[in-house]
Amino acid sequence: MAAGVLAVCLFGCSKSRDAAPASGSTAAVAKSNGSSAAPASGDPRSAARKTLLFVGTSLTAGLGLEPDSAYPMLIQQKIDSAGLPFDVVNAGVSGETSSGFLDRLDWLLRGTFDVMVIETGANDGLRGIPAATLRSNLETAFDRIKAKRPTARLVLVQMEALPNFGPKYASDFRATYPDVAKEKGATLLPFLLADVAGHRELNQGDGIHPNYAGERIVANNVWRSLAPILDSVGRAHSTP
Numbered sequence: 001m002a003a004g005v006l007a008v009c010l011f012g013c014s015k016s017r018d019a020a021p022a023s024g025s026t027a028a029v030a031k032s033n034g035s036s037a038a039p040a041s042g043d044p045r046s047a048a049r050k051t052l053l054f055v056g057t058s059l060t061a062g063l064g065l066e067p068d069s070a071y072p073m074l075i076q077q078k079i080d081s082a083g084l085p086f087d088v089v090n091a092g093v094s095g096e097t098s099s100g101f102l103d104r105l106d107w108l109l110r111g112t113f114d115v116m117v118i119e120t121g122a123n124d125g126l127r128g129i130p131a132a133t134l135r136s137n138l139e140t141a142f143d144r145i146k147a148k149r150p151t152a153r154l155v156l157v158q159m160e161a162l163p164n165f166g167p168k169y170a171s172d173f174r175a176t177y178p179d180v181a182k183e184k185g186a187t188l189l190p191f192l193l194a195d196v197a198g199h200r201e202l203n204q205g206d207g208i209h210p211n212y213a214g215e216r217i218v219a220n221n222v223w224r225s226l227a228p229i230l231d232s233v234g235r236a237h238s239t240p
Contacts, residue, residue, distance in 0.1 A: 050233065051112060052079070052086045055101060056119030056157070059192055061092030062215065064204045069212055072117075074219035075226065084230050089113070097123045098137035105141055109148045114233055116145065117155040117226065119192055121173075125161030131172035135180060142184040153233055154186040155226065189225045192218060 054060050054072040062070020067090075076088040091108060093100070101120045118141070124134045138156070145154060161173035181188040193210070195217055196202045202214030210218055 048085045050086045050114040051089060052230065053089045053091060053108070053111070053113035053116045054119070055108065055116060056092045057096050057122055058092065058094035058209065059122065059218075060090065060119045061094055062090070063094055064206075064209050065212065065215060069215060071210075071215050071219040071222060074216060075223060078219070078223050078227070079230065082227065082231075084234050086115070086230055086234070092119075095123060096120065097127070097129065098134050098141075099124075099129075102137050102141050105144055109145065113149065113152060115153045115155065115229060116149075117157065117189070117222075118186075119157040119159070121159040121176075125159065125165075125173055128162070128165050128169070131161075131169065131176050134173065135176045138176065138180045139184065142180065142186065146184070153229055154184065155189060155229065156181045156186045157189045157222075158191045160191055187225070187229060189222060192221070194221055 052075070054075075060070070060072060062073075067073065070090055070092070072088050072090040072092070076086075079086050079088065089111070093104070098120045101118070118138075120138070121134050142154060145152065156177055158174075158177045161170045163170050178188055180186070196210050196214040199214070200207065202210060202217065204211045
């Protein structure tokens, strides 16, 4: 990816300071309340519903879009169409680094989830935070998640670093994701903004965040890798 393109797409993830939502906050955590909302406790389907938790930066939060148009909620629509038993929770926070993600992890682990998709590190790359720090934060986060939710499936989204920090930094940063995913038994998803970053017609006026058309491409990219995981988890939980 060209240096200017990466600089633009990563800059957009740093709109605000790192933030951890207070207990009970709904500002950073949006759950689908459409046709796929979790059935009432008296409904026999309620025990079969599973939770898919998305954690990330403004790219996951859907900055500049209506809440139901952020890619995690577009994934909910695909889940519903596929008849899979999952409810999506979007826990994206604008400006968050991997350290910020680690800081709010205990809050996230108060809830329950069956699959967690982690999109973090874009702001680390923007700020030139050492790749070793990113790696340590990810490894610590995965260890803590697995200790609390040993049966949850973990999915890590590949992110890229700014090229102006040099080729070694970019290479070390890029390699962190497949290395950690392999080490911790997570599934690695391709770069979130593939085929969207750098395309003016697919981004908002700031040239940074995907617009509605771009967000649909992001959702399709994620869905291709995520759908088999959800199908596998759904089948496993439905087996007597």
